Amino acid sequence: MRTAIEDLDVALSGRTVVSGVRIMAEEGEIAGLVGPNGSGKSTVLRTVYRHLRPHAGRVLVGGADIRALTAVQSARQVAALPQERGTDFELSVREVVAMGRTPYKRAFAGEDPTDGDAVAAALDQVGMAGAGRRRFSALSGGERQRVLLARALAQDPKVLVLDEPTNHLDVRHQVELLALLRRHRRTTLLAIHDLNAAASVCDRLHVLHGGKVVASxxxxxxxxxxxxxxxxxxxxxxxxxxxxxxxxxxxxHRAPVFPVSGR
Known part of the structure; x- marks a missing residue:
């Protein structure tokens, strides 16, 4: 689903950290956000999945302002894999992934066949099909990462928001994850440090520096x-x-680095 970030300003503790950001992701497009640490990538993504409220500007998903939707409506549109990820779930892997089905359930409703199929498919897609009964808290960092991605996929969103999704993954699983994103062609906003990975998976790149988009x-x-x-x-x-x-x-790697220009 077409997603547009329009003239976004975000202030934290009274300091503007993102200013005038405009980013577009067309239907099925993978849009990458790249830039140095502290450039505003995660801040922008947090406004898309409503963890932060912008000071100005808006995020449109399918033409609708994400802030005007209810929490359930928003969760059916956007699923996120943020950098801040829980590591203390005393749940099974399958139970964690099934949390992605919450936006489609009435209060206290049990799992139905559609939920079961979605959970099984998501675990299979991330290479964790045989791990459903394992405890999430006992997994390695890379395994947890894949399970949390499965939770986002089970949510069946129109838009995926992924903040450094290849962190903690070994080379094989990094390659598999990027191939999965390209294969599914779901509208995706992706913040990633690995510029070569960004070049291989993203249709468009938006470079942030000093809280502004400096190249697209x-x-x-x-x-x-x-x-x-x-x-x-x-x-x-x-x-x-x-x-x-x-x-x-x-x-x-042998040459000294250049001073980074201020903006």
Whole structure:
């Protein structure tokens, strides 16, 4: 579902941390938010899943202001995998994933076949099909990450909001997760530090720096040596990936970094 962030301003503790942000994700598009630490990526995403209320601007999902929806309506539209993730669930893996079905249930209603199918499919998609009876609290960090992604998928949202979803995942599971996102083509807003991963999975990138969007476009348009020097303060060359043809960033780890320009 088409998602638009329009002229977003967010202030925390009286300090403006995001200003004038405009981001668009078309139906089925994966829109990546990249930028240095503290650039405002997570803050923007938190407004989409209503963890933060913006000082100005709005978030539109399918043309509807997300703040004008009820909590249940919003949860049927948007599912999130935030950075702040619970690690103390004394529940089974299956019970955690089944929490994603809450927006579709009446109070105290039991699970129906549709719920069971959604939970099973979500666990299978993240490679945790055989783990339903395990305790969530006993899982590794990467396993927890995949289970929480399954919970978001079981929610069957129109829009996925993922904040650093590859954290804690080994290389294989990072590759599988990114392939899953491309295969399902669900409208997705994705904050990610790995620029090569962003280039491989995202249809469009939005570069944040100092709480503002400083560049938007396809990965090939955005990820240039000049932008990497100016925004990230690193020396790099951008070449074609030998297997996929995507932009591939080769960082110069021997050269001193550049000072990052202020904005």
């Amino acid at each position: 476009g396809t990965p090939r348009e955005v990820l240039t040596a000049g932008l990497l020097a100016e925004v990230f303060g690193v020396r790099a060359a951008v070449v074609d990936h030998p297997l996929t043809g995507d932009p591939l960033i080769a960082f110069d």
